[in-house]
Amino acid sequence: MINDLRNKLAEKGLKVxxxxLAIYGAIVKLNTHPNADKIIESIRKEHPNIATGTVYKVLDTLVENGLIxxxxxxxxxxxxxPMVESHHHLYCTSTDRIEDYIDKDLNNFLREYFQKKEIPNFNIEDIKLHIHGKFIDKN
Amino acid sequence: MINDLRNKLAEKGLKVxxxxLAIYGAIVKLNTHPNADKIIESIRKEHPNIATGTVYKVLDTLVENGLIxxxxxxxxxxxxxPMVESHHHLYCTSTDRIEDYIDKDLNNFLREYFQKKEIPNFNIEDIKLHIHGKFIDKN
DNA sequence: TCTTAAAGGAGAATAAATCTTATTTAAGAT
DNA sequence: ATCTTAAATAAGATTTATTCTCCTTTAAGA
Structure with missing residues (x-):
């Protein structure tokens, strides 16, 4: 996983x-769609003097290169x-919890639906569902 | 339209x-899903000394009361x-343009789809599509 | 090991949004 | 019509997330 990142960075001509590695690792490990603050908090344990500016810059670099x-x-x-394949999100309406929602059937339906029913003057590149509601398990 | 707002504010026990009225009017008139800055810019023409803090607070109030x-x-x-009925958005991937996308058929399909295929441990309240792509008319 | 462009560290700067406090006002009561 | 008062606004300081600047360090190829 971290090795994937090594390779992908190298492929793009970016330094490893x-x-x-730490920032990407933290995002994967936390597994909560963390914000920059949570990432910094997590990283500082191992890496006490990483600069906040660095974290933001690395995040931008990773986003620009399609790694996150x-x-x-x-x-x-x-x-x-950290999941770059097209997928959707469940948003809790009472907390800040966000979970992934993967549904191939739905994606297939949407692709077909919008092939038939074109949106005037608009060229679709990607569709993401924001599904709002409440998680009903142990928070 | 502004009168609707008068009534809705009164109903909720909020002062008119x-x-x-100006802030709500500006959002409706601009019709571009404006940010606070654009709203302030638009309002200051008529209402030169409205405070930015007021604008943010009014926006919050309107959101909390379901008016925007x-x-x-x-x-x-x-x-x-300003449209509070459930609808979707088209997001331009090269500019900050956002347009409404209303599609009853799609909403009906989604309702049925998620009635059959429940999401484990999640209670859906609302679904919004974020449709990313490019507008192909005169910008 | 050397070279150098790319990346990181430190902290200042910016911008959106929030907060504080004093003043004003909408709207019901008198 | 005026009075009263809680709610709302103005002004501007403050906070918070993010970006920027500039100098130092380092990854990676020569």
Whole structure:
């Protein structure tokens, strides 16, 4: 997983640095679509003097190179997702919990639906569902 | 339209103030899912000394009372939508343009789809599609 | 090992949004 | 019509997430 990242960075001509590995590793390990703050908090345990600016810059670099994705929220903080394959999100309406929702059948349906029913003057590149509601298990 | 707002504010026990009417009016008139800045810019023509804090507070009040909605973006600025009925959005991937997408057939399909195929441990309240792509008319 | 462009560290700067406090006002009561 | 008062606004300081600047360090190829 971290080795995947090594390879992908190298492929793109980007340097493989401990900071980049740590940041990516933290996002994967946390597995909560963390924001920059949570990532920094997690990384500082092992890597006490990583600069916040570095974290933001690395996050941007990873997003630009398609190695992670930004997740939109109602709040004014960005969150980050290590899964780059197209998928959807479940948003809790009472906490800030966000979970992945993967549904191939739905994706197939949507592809066909919008092949038939074109949207005037608009060229679709990607569709993401934001599914809002409440998790009903142990929070 | 502004009169609707008067009534809805009154119903909720909120005062009908010129600021609230102006802010709501600006969002409707601009019709671009504007951010707070654009709203302020538009309002100051008529209402030169409205405070920015007031605008943010009014926006919050309107959102809390279901009179407008927040629109999520990739950027770290909130935008606002005067249409409160459930609908979807088209997001331009090269500009910050956002348009409404209304599709009853799709909504019906989604309702049925998720009635059959429940999401484990999750209670759906609302589903919004974020449709990313490019507008192909005159920008 | 050397070279160098790319990346990181530190902390200042910016921008959106929030908060504080004093003042004003909408709207019901008198 | 005026009075009263809780709610709302103005002004501007503050906070918070993010970006920027500049100098130092380092990854990776020569």
């Amino acid at each position: 640095t401990p900071q980049r 994705k930004k997740v939109k929220t109602e709040k004014d903080v960005m969150r980050y997702d | 103030t010129p600021q609230r 909605k927040k629109v999520k973006t990739e950027k770290d600025v909130m935008r606002y939508d």
